[in-house]
Amino acid sequence: MAQNITKNIVLVGLMGAGKTRIGREIAKVFRIPFIDADREIEAAAGCSVQEIFALYGEDGFREGEVRVIERLLQDGPVVLATGGGAFMNETTRANIAKSSVSVWLKADLDLLVERTSRTSHRPLLQNTDPRAVLAALMEKRYPVYALADVAVDCDETLSPRAMGQRVKDAVLEYLADD
DSSP states (O other), X not given: OOOOOOSEEXXXXXXXXXXXXXXXXXXXXXXXXXXXXXXXXXXXXXXXXXXXXXXXXXXXXXXXXXXXXXXXXXXXXXXXXXXXXXXXXXXXXXXXXXXXXXXXXEOOHHHHHHHHTTOSOOGGGTTSOHHHHHHHHHHHHHHHHTTSSEEEEOOTTSOHHHHHHHHHHHHXXXXXXX
C-alpha cells in the first residue's frame, strides 16, 4: 500500500550511489513521479551533460543545475534524483529544505568505483584515475551530504527495489518525527 506524501523526496550522493535506480523504485512505492535532474538539465540545454561540461565548463553546468532543480521542486511531490554536485550548492540546499526531504544515499568507495566503471558518461571521471577522483569527491562532499535530512547506507547485496523500501522506511520515520 502506498503512503501519502506531500513533500518532495530529493536523493543526493555521489555518482554511482544509485540515485536514479533507487529513485524510480521510491517513486513507485509512493506513487509519485520520478525525475532525473540531469535528464531535465539536458532537455533544457538541448545537449548532453558531457556536452554542457565541454561547452560551458563545470561552473556553467552548475548554474543551469540550480535553476532547473529550483523549477522541478515546484512541481511536487516528486522523487528527484540530483547530480552528485547539486547538493554542494548552498542555494540548491536551501531550495530543497523548503519543500523536500533530502536523502543521502551513502556508498563506500569500492561500490562507487565498481558501478561507475560500467559507464563512460561521467564527465568528472574522464581521462583520470576514477578511484582517486571518487575518493577526493568523498572527502569533499560527504561532510556536506551529511547535512541531508536522512542518510541511508547503500548495500550492494540489496536489489534496487529493496533499497527503495529501505529509503521509504527512513523517509516515513523522518516525517513521523518531524
